[in-house]
Amino acid sequence: KYDVVESYRMKDADYAIVGMGTVIDTAEATVDWIRDNLGVKVGAVHVTCFRPFPGPEIVAALKNVRTFSVVERMDNPMAQSNPLTREIKAAFADAMIGREGYPYIERIPQVYSGSVGLGSRDVRPGDIIAITRNMQAEDGLPYFVTGIKHPVALTVKEDPDIRPSGAFSMRGHSVGGFGSVTTNKIIATIAGDVFDKKVQAYPKYGSEKKGLPTTYYLTVADGRIRTHSELNFVEFVPVNDANAFLYGNPLKGLQPGGTVFINTPKTTPEEVWLNVPPQAKKIIRENNIRVMALDAAKIAREESPIPDLEVRMQGVVLLGVFLKVTPFAEEAGLTDEEVLAGVEKAVRKYFGKRGEAVVQANLRAIQRGYNEVFTLPEECLASDMTNPVLDPRADVQLFI
CATH class of the missing domain: 3.40.920.10 (Pyruvate-ferredoxin oxidoreductase, PFOR, domain III)
Incomplete structure (x- = not known):
């Protein structure tokens, strides 16, 4: 059984990784490592349904964080933002103007967007850690990529073992x-x-x-x-x-x-x-x-x-x-x-x-x-x- 939006360790989170598919499995396991080893309150939000878009549920999951990064396995350079990022921004805009059915909010968290796993590349634990560090930085990149050489590629400093204990x-x-x-x-x-x-x-x-x-x-x-x-x-x-x-x-x-x-x-x-x-x-x-x-x-x-x-x-x-x-x-x-x-x-x-x-x-x-x-x-x-x-x-x- 799946909900249209599934939150992981979001109750006290200051930062969040948002995405769809298996990349969020890796994000969830890495979130545990980050909290245990870096002491950063980060969570993950898995969007399991794109149409009809679960705008109210996403706003409810993310409204209390400082910053969240939306990661997508694609890049549409001619668009305002990549598809999931664009929809989430619109959902927060609807909530801000008080559209019926949306949670009440007084502010919109800072929204970062990233292209990950391009060309079928892996999204590794080190990438998730780099995305979290980017959100913490004063000069963090609002748009970033991982896994490729690029002017806005994030630097991976560590890539830990996040397998289950005893694996x-x-x-x-x-x-x-x-x-x-x-x-x-x-x-x-x-x-x-x-x-x-x-x-x-x-x-x-x-x-x-x-x-x-x-x-x-x-x-x-x-x-x-x-x-x-x-x-x-x-x-x-x-x-x-x-x-x-x-x-x-x-x-x-x-x-x-x-x-x-x-x-x-x-x-x-x-x-x-x-x-x-x-x-x-x-x-x-x-x-x-x-x-x-x-x-x-x-x-x-x-x-x-x-x-x-x-x-x-x-x-x-x-x-x-x-x-x-x-x-x-x-x-x-x-x-x-x-x-x-x-x-x-x-x-x-x-x-x-x-x-x-x-x-x-x-x-x-x-x-x-x-x-x-x-x-x-x-x-x-x-x-x-x-x-x-x-x-x-x-x-x-x-x-x-």
């Missing part, structure tokens, strides 16, 4: 054609069912074709997950293709004590560690990161009911690894047998209509991922052994 997040690195999006959906659905948690899963990719890098994100938590952006704080990073270390830093944002999983045909800890680049080794040691490995491709080949599913079956193996890594089984006091029993129930729910052979193949793949993944021992991580790695981007000149 467990994953950022996976894969390549197009490996079924990463489907993998993420399966892991989210089954992990949510097994542990009775709230889940959020989404991919990041463009118009790439098979073979190019893709990234996918997953968060599991007890509480409502209100962030809608790329994750900068994660506890688990599966690397489906070890070449990810050559094209970036897949360990970025992995929290101290977190886990990285490497999908590799190497079968011993020493062989796996040899192929980790020196810079990644340094990060792993400094942050006490656990390294796990398994040949998921081999298991997928052996368990896939048909050859066409071999590549995508690697993601099902990853589900077994994910279940092994997460702390939820231990927190709930579940044994391995109880976890796998819950997995079977969820797998039958997800794949049951495709027949018993498919169900059994997926169950075997998950169980093997859960049981066969191995952890690199500390003495292995302490060594500096490294294989020479050919960077495909390097300019190699051959001579005789």
Whole structure:
């Protein structure tokens, strides 16, 4: 059930963020952080209905604040203001002249307007904090943008972790054609069912074709997950293709004590560690990161009911690894047998209509991922052994 206007922590607010859609989910979670860490009385107002426009309800929600910022995922430079901002200004004008049905007001709060999330960019917690600081400033910008380079772009000074307490997040690195999006959906659905948690899963990719890098994100938590952006704080990073270390830093944002999983045909800890680049080794040691490995491709080949599913079956193996890594089984006091029993129930729910052979193949793949993944021992991580790695981007000149 939704109201046409929903207020969050507005009873004592001096400032407010106003908008529509998921940007206000992020704003609400950031409001909590701002109040707890900066001591600023800020709230959020979510407009869930644009027509008929809920003018009286918006005025009632905002009439007592000093300043509010209306954020919209667009810019109409030829208009008086962007659409939602324009409607809210009109609503306050109607209230000021005493139009019937509107709350009585003696003043109109200062109204700021901003364009956020342009070009499908994320609206991050840091953006919400910057918008709040802009409202507090004596020389705050009445119109601003976030997330792009622009003369009126706000500067982001901090971008905190606003996930629910106890959340467990994953950022996976894969390549197009490996079924990463489907993998993420399966892991989210089954992990949510097994542990009775709230889940959020989404991919990041463009118009790439098979073979190019893709990234996918997953968060599991007890509480409502209100962030809608790329994750900068994660506890688990599966690397489906070890070449990810050559094209970036897949360990970025992995929290101290977190886990990285490497999908590799190497079968011993020493062989796996040899192929980790020196810079990644340094990060792993400094942050006490656990390294796990398994040949998921081999298991997928052996368990896939048909050859066409071999590549995508690697993601099902990853589900077994994910279940092994997460702390939820231990927190709930579940044994391995109880976890796998819950997995079977969820797998039958997800794949049951495709027949018993498919169900059994997926169950075997998950169980093997859960049981066969191995952890690199500390003495292995302490060594500096490294294989020479050919960077495909390097300019190699051959001579005789």
